[in-house]
Amino acid sequence: MRVWRDLKSFVHIQGARTLLLTLFIYGIGTGILAPMNAIYLQDSVGLGKEEITSIFAISLFLNMITTISVGLISDKMKRKKQLPIIASLLCIIGLFLYMRADSYSSALVGMILAVSPSGLIFGQLFAMARNHFTNKAPAIVEIAQIWLRATYSIGFFSGLLLGANLYLLATFQGVLWGNLAGYGALCLLLILYKEVTIDSSAQQTRSNVNEPFSLLMLLAILLLSCSDAIRGLYLPLVVNELFGDPRLMSYLWSIQAVFELLFMTAAGYWAAKYGYKPIILLGSIFALGTYIVYSWSTSLTLFFVVQPIYSVFVSVLYGVGMGYVQRMFLHRAGFGASLYIFISQTATLIGYHLPLFIEGVTPNIFWIPAGLITLSMIIMIYVIVTNKSSHARHTHSPLR
Template sequence: MTVINDFKLFLKIKGAWILLIGMFLYGIGTGILAPMNAVYMRDEIGLSKIEIVSIFSISLLLNMVTTMVVGIISDKIKRKKRLPIFACIVCMAGLLIYMNAATYVITLMGMVFAVAPSGLIMGQLFAMARNHFMTLAPDIYEMAQIWLRATFSVGFFTGLLVGANLYMIGEFKSVLWGNFLGYAALFVVLIIYKEYEAQSSISSVKGETFSLVMLFALLFLACADALRGLYLPLVVVQLFKAPQIMSYLWSVQAVFELAFMTVAGYWANKFGSKPVIMIGSIGALITYILYSVQPPLWVFFLAQPLYSFFVSVLYGVAMGYVQRMFHTRIGFGSSLYVFLSQTASLIGYFLPFFIPGYQPRIFIIPSILVCASIILMVGLVFIHRVRAKKNSQSVGITG
C-alpha cells in the first residue's frame, strides 16, 4: 500500500525521529495543562470569569504579535533553531512565576511569559520541519508534515492522560510541573537537532492561489474550535463535577487522530483541500449541536471521534493549505497559520459573554461560526466554477 510505504520512508528520513520525539514531548507538555488551565485560575487562584478571559486575551495578544513579527523576519534567518530554544527558556521562566501566583497581576505576568513565545515555537518548528522534509524527502514532504502534526496531537492527548493522573496524585501543582518538564524536554531535543536550510527548489513547488475568503473561512472554523477548547472543560466540570473527566474525554481522540490525519491528507491530495475541509466542518457542526442540548456523559465521549476528524483536517490539511499560499516564504506561512489560530482563540474567548455562565448552550455560537464558514467555502467553489465555465465558453467562441 502507498500509505504504508510512504510512512516507512518517512521513518527512514534522517533526523525525522528527533523531530517526532520533540513534537511528541512538546505535545505532552502542552496537553498536561491545557484542560485545567482555566479551572486552575478559577478554583485555585480564585479569579473571576472576566479576569480569566482577560489573562488569556492579553497573553494571547502578545503571543500573536510575537508570532507574526518573528514569522516576518525568520525567512531572513538561516538558522531558525535559536528562536524556539530561546522561547522555551522564556516559557519555563513564565511557568515558575505562574505556579507561585496568588493574585491577578502575578498570574497575568506568569501567563504572559509562559504563553507569549509558544506560537513562535510551533511556527518555527514546522518551518524547520518543512525545510527538513523538502530537502531529504521532497516526494512526501506534505504527508511528513501531517504526520509530524499528528505526533503533536498524540503527545497532546498523552499529556491529557498524564495530567489527569498528576492531578489525582498532587493536584494542580504537579500538573504545572509536568507542563514545565515538557518544555524542558523540548529544549534538550532542540539542542540535539541538526537543522537543514531552505533549498532553492522550494520556489518551484506548486502553491495555492491566495484567497482571503478561504482565510476567513478557516478563521471561523478555528474560532469555533478555540471556543470549544476553552469552554468545554468548564462546561463538563459544571455538569459532572470532576475536572479529570475532561482529560479522559479529550484523550479518546488520540486513538483516531493519527489515522484520521493520514486519511485526510491523502484525500486532500486526491480530491483537493477544500472538499475535505468542508466534510470535516460538517462533523464539527454535528458535534457542537450535540454539545448544546446538554446530553449525558456518554454522548460527549461518542462525539469525540467525529470531532477528531474535524481537528485532523483543521490542523493537518488546513495548515498545509495556508503554507502553500506562501510556499516561497516558509517561515511566514507557518507563522501565519499559527497567527490565524491565535486570532481565532482571542475571538472565541469573548463570544461566550453573550451567554451567561458555563451552560451547554454556549456551543450554539461555534455552530453558527461553522455554518458561516461552510457558506463561504461553498460560495467560493461556486464562483470558481462559474468563472471556469465562462472562460471555457469564451475560449470556445474565439477558437
C-alpha cells in the same frame, strides 16, 4: 499501498525521527496543562470567568504580535532553531511564576511569560520541518507535515492522561511541574537536532504546485478556528459544571488520540486527491454535529460518543488546514507556518470573548461555534462554486 511506501520513506529520512520525538514531547508538555488551565485559575487562584478570560486574552494578544512579527523576518534567517529554543526558556521562566500565582496580577504576569513566546515554537518547528523534508524527500513533504502534526496531537492527548494522573498524585502543582518538564525536554531536543536549511528558490522549485491566495478561505479557516477555540476554553468549564469532575475533560480529549493519526493521514491523502477546500468543508460538517450535541445534551455518554466525530474536524483543521495555508506561501516557510498560527491565535482571542454574551457557564455557549461553523461553510461553498464556474468559463471560452 502508497501510504506504507510513504511511511517507509519517512522513517528512513535522517532527522525525521528526531522531529517526531520533538513534536511528541512538545505535545505532552502542552497537553498536561491545557484542560486544567482555566480550572486552575478558577479553583486555585480564585478568579472569575471575566478575569480568566482577560488573562487568556492579554497573553494571547502578545503571543499573536510575537508570532507574526517573528514570522515576517524568520525567512531571512538561515537557521531558525534558536527561535524555539529561546521561546522554550522564556516559557519555563513564566511557568515558575505562574505556579506561584496567588492573585490576578501575578497570574497574568506568569501567563504572559509562559504563553507569549509559545507561538514561535509551533510555527518555527513546522517551518524547519518543511525545509527538512523539502530538502530530503520532496515527494512526501505534505504528508510528512501531517504526520508530524498528528504526532503532536498524540503527544498532546498523552499529556492529557498524564496531567489527569499528576492531578491525582500532586494536585495542580504536579500538573504545572509536568508542563515545565515538557518545555525542558523540548529545549534539549532542539539543541540536539541538526537543522536542515534550504533557500526560498529551491523550496519553490522542489515543492508541489502552490495554492492560490484566497482571503475568503483564510476568513473561513479563521471562523473554523474560532469555533474550536471556544470549545477548547469553555468545554472543560461546561463539563466541570455539568459533571463536577475536572479530570473528565482529560479523558474526553484523550478519546480523540485513538482516531486522530488515522483521520489526519486519510484527510491528507483525500486533500491531495480531491483538493484541500472540499475536505475542509467536509470536516466542518462533523464539527457542526458535535456542537449541536454539546448544546442540547447533558448526557456524559453522548459527550464521549461525539469525541471521535469531532476528531475528524480537528484532523482536517490542524492537518489539512495548516497545509493549505502553508501552500499559499511555499517560498516563505517561516511566514506560512506563522500565519496559520496567527490565524489560530486571532480566532482564539475572538473565541474567548464571544461566550461572554451568554450569562454563566452553560451548554448554550456552543450555539455560538455552531453558528460560526455554518457561516464558514457558506463561505467555502461560495469559493468552491465560484472557482468551478471560473474554471468552466476559462475551459470553454473560444481561443482568441
